[in-house]
Amino acid sequence: MxxxxxxxxxxxxxxxxxxxxxxxxxxxxxxxxxxxxxxxxxLKSINSIPSQKTDLLDVFVWGSGSMCELGLGPAASTKEVKRPRLNPLLKKEEVGIVDFTVGGMHVLALDHKNQLWSWGTNDSGVLGRDTSKAGAEQLRDADAESDDEDGDLNALESTPALVEGLPSDKKIVQLAATDNLSAVLYETGEVYAWGTFRCNEGILGFNKDIKIQKTPVKIPNFENIVQLAAGKDHLLGLDIKGIVYAWGNGQQFQLGRKILERTRMTSLEPRSFGLKNVKFVGSGEFHSFAITVDGKVLSWGLNQYGQCGIKVDIEDGAVVSKPTEIEDLTGKDIIYITGGEHHSLALSSSGEVFTFGRFDMKEIGIEKEKLPKDDVIVDGHGNIRSLPVPTKLTTLPKCKAVAAGSHHSVALTQDGIAFSWGFADTYALGLGNLDEDVSKPTRINNTATRDHDIVQVGCGGQFSVSAGVKLTEEQAEERTEKIEDFEESLE
Structure with a gap:
């Protein structure tokens, strides 16, 4: 302190x-x-800055890596990985990763020496290092088409390397990544960031003076921060007093306030909006969350599929314009909440997972015949559109972590086993070749991770990352028997 x-x-x-x-x-x-x-x-201080993580982890990656997201190097064979694969460029004995975060198309990873690594597409400067050096193959723009689907990836973007220009005299305690921006929180309560924010019309900017910030810089007048939460193109910050700040793109009210066109550039600076007594912040791509000291869960932002957990105006373009209590989560002791593009996940202190939002790509993890009929929203053709009411996933064991990609999800059981569900076309589920989307949580059971206690997971637009520590043979066998018994109980 x-x-x-x-x-x-x-x-x-x-x-x-x-x-x-x-x-x-x-x-x-x-x-x-x-x-x-x-x-x-x-105000009195109600939150504290976390400590830096110290456990050395094996890092696994899977999904579509056509934009260098998997960090496996430039070979074309690394563009698609159908099941979790140990990243050989991040060996525990040589690099020693202790923490990571996943953006839309890039990853940040912290090692035990307080050094930050990055990989993925660098169109917006999110990697915090120069990837345009001589000899580097130019990767196509994220929005462009390419005829060379079988060519190698950009060597500098697809290979994990150190972020340049960060202070080394203070410890990094949290990482955050949007689609187009990266940020780190230090033990001093300071935040450094780089990249840019995008909006519906294209690049919005890093701040009112800079379009794309290619190297890390300190966010001015932003102190005593204890936590960050990243959306698609916005960030939330929480300070020691329990006050919430937001900045970035606010076109869907994800900043908790109305953004006028003439004052839009002012949204690129962290600003509070009246939300206090908060102990945790979370975010979906276009919506946001907060958990108050007294246990209330609040949400705001885009709500066209009920991803805010509030059953009002569930239609295209619908928004919750200001922080509003999710009454169906009251009394559930929610400790963590996050979201994808149109769905959300909440985790309770007892390990229960609640899900809500869009249904058609199986994002919420509940089979059609098991949906609560009175709570679903149907379209004009009678097809189920969404489930706006937070509903417990009964097909999962007790969990310790959840993560949401754009249209898929992964949950970690308290024993460190990963379950996934949702959109399957990009292999981001880690379940191999699939003919259709996965409607309920399904165990990721492959050789690389079978004997690991997975302690952390992150989901991007079309890929996933996890990390864990190896179990003894006896521990692994005991855990397998336990999870198989659970799965049999569901049949």
Whole structure:
């Protein structure tokens, strides 16, 4: 907490100097952005900055890697991986990854030496390093078509390498990645970021002065942050006082406030919007979540498939314009909540998983005949469109983590086994060749991960990443018997 104390002292000293040395008009011009923080300083601290993770992990990747997402190197054979594969470029003994996060088409990974690695498509500068050096094959633009589907990938984008220009004298405690931006949180409560935000019309910008930020920079006037949550093109930040901040694209009300066209560039700076007493923030691609100190779960943003968990105006373009309580999660002791493009997952302290949102690509993990008939929304043809009411997944054992990709999901059981469901065409489920989408949680059972306690998972647009530690043979056998008994009980 030394960094926090120093920050507070500097703020206090600066205030004294302003009162004694500067004219009134100068003081207002210089310090006006900090009025909110002065008010916030009267609130008691309710959150703490997390510690850096330390366990060395084996890293597994799978899915479609046509945009270098899998980090397996440039060979064309690494474009599609149908089941989890150990990444040989991130060996535990040589690199020692302790944490990672997954964006739409890129990954950030932290090693035990406090170094940050990145790989994936770098069109928006999200890798935080130069991938245009001589000899690097130019990867096609994310929006462009290519006739060369069998060619090798960009060598510098597809190979994990170190992010350049980050401070090395303080520890990174959390990573965050949107589709087009990367960010890290330090033990000092400071946030560094790079990349850009996009909106419906194209590039929105990194801030009002910079379109694409290619190297890490500190976010100014943004202190005492304890957690970040990333959407498709927006970020949430939570501070020690329980105040929530949001910035990026707000066209679907995911920033918790209305963004006017004439003031749109101001949305590129973190700003609070009246939400406080919060202990956790989460995000889907175009919607956002918060869990309050008293256990209420709030949501806001795009709600066209009921992905906000609120059963009102479930139609194209529907939004929840301000933080609203998800009443069906009240009393469930939700500790984590996240979402994909049109679906969401919530995890309780007891390991129960609740799901809601879009149905047609099997994102919610409940078979059609087992859906609560009174809660579903149907289209004009009578086909089930969505389930806007958070509903418990009864086909999963107790879980310790969940992750949502654009149209697929992965859950980790308390024993460290991964289950997946949803859209199957990109192999992001890790279940091999499939003829159709997977409607219920299905165990990922392959040689590479069978004997691992998977402790972390992340899902991107068309790929997934997990990491874990190897079990003893006896532990693995005991766990397999236990999970097979559970699966048999469902038949």
């Amino acid at each position: 030394v960094g926090l104390k120093r920050s507070a002292e500097n703020h206090s000293n600066g205030k004294k100097r302003a009162l004694s040395e500067e004219p009134i008009h100068a003081k207002r011009a210089k310090n006006s952005p900090s009025f909110q923080s002065i008010r916030a300083s009267k």
